[in-house]
Amino acid sequence: MKSVMPILTVLLALVLIWYAAAVGLNAQWTRDQAARAGVEVSFSDILSDTLSQARPKLPAPHQVAVELYQSTWDEEVNGRRGIVATGTLSNRSLIYHGWVTLSATMLGFAFGTGLGILLAVGIVHSKAMDMSFMPWAIASQTVPILAIAPMVIVVLASIGVKGLIPKAIIAAYLSFFPVLVGMVKGFRAPDGMQLDLLKTYNASRFGTFWRLRLPSSVPYLFASLKVGIAAALVGTIVGELPAGASAGLGARLLSGSYYGQTIQIWAALLAAAALAAGLVVIVGMIERVVLGRMGMRS
Amino acid sequence: MSSPPVIEAKGIGLVFQTDDGPVEALKDISLTIGRGEFVSFIGPSGCGKTTFLRAIAALEHPTSGTLTVNGMTPEEARRSRAYGYVFQAAGLYPWRTIAGNVQLPLEIMGFSRSDRAERVRKVLDLVDLGGFGKKFPWQLSGGMQQRASIARALAFDADILLMDEPFGALDEIVRDRLNEELLRLWNETGKTIGFVTHSIPEAVYLSTKIVVMSPRPGRIADVIESPLPRERPLDIRDSPEFLEIAHRVREGLRAGHAYD
Numbered sequence: 001m002k003s004v005m006p007i008l009t010v011l012l013a014l015v016l017i018w019y020a021a022a023v024g025l026n027a028q029w030t031r032d033q034a035a036r037a038g039v040e041v042s043f044s045d046i047l048s049d050t051l052s053q054a055r056p057k058l059p060a061p062h063q064v065a066v067e068l069y070q071s072t073w074d075e076e077v078n079g080r081r082g083i084v085a086t087g088t089l090s091n092r093s094l095i096y097h098g099w100v101t102l103s104a105t106m107l108g109f110a111f112g113t114g115l116g117i118l119l120a121v122g123i124v125h126s127k128a129m130d131m132s133f134m135p136w137a138i139a140s141q142t143v144p145i146l147a148i149a150p151m152v153i154v155v156l157a158s159i160g161v162k163g164l165i166p167k168a169i170i171a172a173y174l175s176f177f178p179v180l181v182g183m184v185k186g187f188r189a190p191d192g193m194q195l196d197l198l199k200t201y202n203a204s205r206f207g208t209f210w211r212l213r214l215p216s217s218v219p220y221l222f223a224s225l226k227v228g229i230a231a232a233l234v235g236t237i238v239g240e241l242p243a244g245a246s247a248g249l250g251a252r253l254l255s256g257s258y259y260g261q262t263i264q265i266w267a268a269l270l271a272a273a274a275l276a277a278g279l280v281v282i283v284g285m286i287e288r289v290v291l292g293r294m295g296m297r298s
Numbered sequence: 299m300s301s302p303p304v305i306e307a308k309g310i311g312l313v314f315q316t317d318d319g320p321v322e323a324l325k326d327i328s329l330t331i332g333r334g335e336f337v338s339f340i341g342p343s344g345c346g347k348t349t350f351l352r353a354i355a356a357l358e359h360p361t362s363g364t365l366t367v368n369g370m371t372p373e374e375a376r377r378s379r380a381y382g383y384v385f386q387a388a389g390l391y392p393w394r395t396i397a398g399n400v401q402l403p404l405e406i407m408g409f410s411r412s413d414r415a416e417r418v419r420k421v422l423d424l425v426d427l428g429g430f431g432k433k434f435p436w437q438l439s440g441g442m443q444q445r446a447s448i449a450r451a452l453a454f455d456a457d458i459l460l461m462d463e464p465f466g467a468l469d470e471i472v473r474d475r476l477n478e479e480l481l482r483l484w485n486e487t488g489k490t491i492g493f494v495t496h497s498i499p500e501a502v503y504l505s506t507k508i509v510v511m512s513p514r515p516g517r518i519a520d521v522i523e524s525p526l527p528r529e530r531p532l533d534i535r536d537s538p539e540f541l542e543i544a545h546r547v548r549e550g551l552r553a554g555h556a557y558d
Binding site for chain 1 (some may be wrong): 346355357376377379381382383385387389392393394403405406407433434435436449
């Protein structure tokens with residue numbers, strides 16, 4: 001209970017600020033409409049109108065909540081195209097779009113994690129690779145992903161690769177870096193004494209890696225995975241923004257902005273945030289179990 | 299002693315190159331250690347006692363002189379796994395049980411599974427940790443962890459045991475008990491032991507030979523052959539012979555300007 005109260009307090013404050021901002025930002029439109037119709041509006045009129053516009057500048061929290069409900073549960077259970085009626089997810093539901101984004105995220109995350117770990121192994125064992133590769137890895141992250149994503153999509157589309165893979169590549173591009181940095185540090189975590197001990201056993205480099213460096217790096221791995229999986233989700237959504245993508249939370253954001261559907265945009269945003277939070281929580285739970293079993297409770 | 303020496307150093311020098319110029323860590327160290335001896339290296343910080351032990355283990359490389367271990371170079375001796383090394387910290391892997399930690403060298407050296415289990419059981423009994431194989435390191439006290447690390451060094455058949463201030467981080471009560479156990483273990487196994495310490499009573503109580511070292515540059519100030527019998531109850535430390543050796547160690551340290 002003690003840990004929940006602060007979170008709820010902050011949440012409440014955010015919702016209040018959100019409502020105030022919604023009233024403030026949407027009031028102009030209400031006044032303009034009233035002026036055009038030649039009627040006077042009272043403050044209570046403004047209040048009720050600003051919180052129920054169809055295309056507000058900033059939708060009110062309850063509007064977004066209703067949209068979220070309608071585009072998930074309502075759409076799938078009661079909708080004509082929902083999973084209950086047709087057996088497949090509706091292409092209007094956030095569950096469908098979230099799933100599209102999630103699958104590309106997971107694939108890209110797996111790519112990125114694998115790549116990051118492999119590169120870290122190389123960097124820790126080869127001075128040349130440490131010197132030559134690390135600067136490039138850092139440089140890769142300074143290039144804005146928004147500039148690269150469309151090029152990846154377009155170039156891959158021109159050779160016939162579409163759908164999941166290009167998005168996963170962008171996700172991998174963002175998620176390999178935290179894993180790389182974390183794992184280089186993790187593989188180097190054993191101190192001189194630990195390495196000397198294995199030297200007295202005349203252990204091979206592989207033996208040292210397998211029995212000491214790899215287990216020592218596990219806490220670092222999980223710290224990186226939490227950053228990496230959130231980065232992979234961002235990468236996937238950015239990959240869905242360029243024209244062409246018709247599914248995914250990114251496509252939902254884009255179509256919402258085309259048609260001025262701010263409520264749809266905010267619903268997709270919240271869905272993406274919830275997805276990211278859920279993924280990080282899952283990684284955190286796996287972390288607790290694994291580190292607990294390894295006698296390294298965090 | 300008629301058998302060939304286990305460790306023989308002739309005119310060992312070791313110079314570290316540092317940013318502030320060369321530092322002479324060891325100078326003209328000559329020493330012979332026979333089979334089954336218990337040799338303590340004592341001296342203040344910077345006297346090179348740990349460096350010399352590490353040179354025997356081929357973790358440091360002398361820049362002059364000759365050093366042989368079992369008639370081989372230290373490097374060859376390391377490759378043939380001639381010694382077990384115990385560090386100041388137990389350094390047990392938190393992710394392995396005590397038994398798992400003790401069998402770490404056995405896995406690396408490719409012992410068979412059944413052989414490993416048998417050896418682990420044997421050395422854990424030897425250090426009085428019989429029932430603790432399935433425990434994790436954090437469930438054990440510091441003294442027990444250090445005993446496990448000694449078991450780990452004994453698990454394979456190295457006949458040399460090198461110990462670098464193994465009890466330095468433990469309180470005196472635990473230390474007394476571990477000293478007693480170490481003597482018993484030495485008697486039972488007949489290993490040759492090199493032991494670094496900066497406790498005079500510890501050195502005198504344990505050793506057949508005490509090497510007193512002094513700093514800047516690290517060199518040998520005195521080598522004392524102990525007249526004490528192999529069987530040593532703890533209260534031997536109140537005997538006149540014991541106090542006399544301790545006195546001589548102290549004199550050696552003073553002569554080497556160890557107290558400057």
